[in-house]
Amino acid sequence: MSIRPLFAALAILALAGCAADPAPNEQMRLTAQAVEQARAVGATADEVPEMKLAEDKYNRAKGSMADQSFRNARMRAEQAELDARLAEARVLTLKSEEQLNVLNTRIARLQKQLGAAQ
C-alpha cells in the first residue's frame, strides 16, 4: 500500500480549490456598502455586537485579499455583509421601538389630561 496516490489526490484538490476562487471584488464592494449603510443608521461596534463582527470580518477579508487568499476573503466578506445588514436591521427595529414608546407616552399623557378635563 502506498500513500503517494493520496498525496496526489490532495494536491489536485488543493489546486482545484485555488483555481475555483477568483478575486471577490464585487463581494468586497457589496460588503463595504453594507457596513457603510449600517454605520449611516447609527450602528456602532460598541453597541451592536453584529457590527463588531462585521467590521472585524471585513478587515480580515481585506487582509485575505492582500494575501491573495481569495476563498477566505470571499467567505469573510459574505459573512461580514450579512452581519452588517443584521446590525442595521437591529438598529432600525430599536428605533421603531423607541418611536412606539414615545407615542405610548404621549397617548398616556393625553388620556390623563382628558380624564382630568372631564
Place this chain on the structure above:
Amino acid sequence: MSLKSNILGALILAGTVSLVGCAGQQGEAALQQAGADFQKVKEDSNVLRIAPKDVIRAGESLARADRLSTYWGSGSDVVHYAYLSQRYSEIAREHTNQVLNEERAAKLELERQRLQLALRESKLLSVQQQGKWLEEQILALATTQTDRGLVMTLGDVLFDTGEAELKNSANRVVLKIVQFLQLNPKRVVRIEGYADSTGGKQENLKLSRDRAQSVADVLMDLGIDDKRILVEGYGDEYPVDANASERGRAQNRRVEIVFSDEKGQLGAAR
C-alpha cells in the same frame, strides 16, 4: 513496503478521517440550527408577508449548505452557508419586527390625533363654560337689563373730577369687559358718556364725550377692534337722579356701556 511506512500511512489516514469527522459534526450542528431558524421564519405569516426575499435567501443558503454536507471534506463550506442562512433568517425577523412596529405606530398616531382633538374640544368647552361664567359676572357687575339692552355703568369714582382719563382703579372692570368681548366676538358696544348739569352745556357735552372716548381707547389698546366700538356723548341729558344734591350729581356723572346681543344687534341710540 516497510512496516514503518505502512504505520505512517495508516496514521495519516486516521488523522484525515478524524479531521473530516470533526468538521462534519460541526457542519451538522450548524446545519440543524440554521434549519430550525429557517423553519421558524418560514412558518410565520408576518415574516412571509413583510420579508419574503430574506426568507427565500435563507432557504437558498440552507439548501446549499445541505447539498455541500453530502460532499467529502466540505465542512467549512457547510458551516459558512449555514451561517449565511441563519443570518438571513435573523434579518427577516428583524425587518418584520421593524415593520410591525411601524404599523403599530401608525395606528397609535391616529389614536394620538383622535385624543388630541378630543382634548382640544374639551378645553374649548371649558373655555365656553368660562365664558358663560364671565357673562354672569358681567351681568352681576352693576349691569342692568333695560329696553336698550345690556347696560353697564362705570361710575364717577373711576374718573378724577373734571378729567376724562380713566383711573387705574377701573382696570379690573375694563379687563373683564375686554375678556367678555373676546369671548363673544360678535358682540359690539356703544360707550355713552353723561355729565351732571353743573357747568356749560358745551363743556359738559365735551367732557361726557371725552370720558366715553377714553374708555373706548383703553378697550382698543387692549385689543378690541375699533369697528366694534361706538362712542357717544350726551352731556347732561338723561340724568338718572336729580341734579339738586351732590349725591345725585355724582350718579349722573357716568359712562354707560351698552352691549349688543350675541348677533351684534345694538339697541337704537338715544
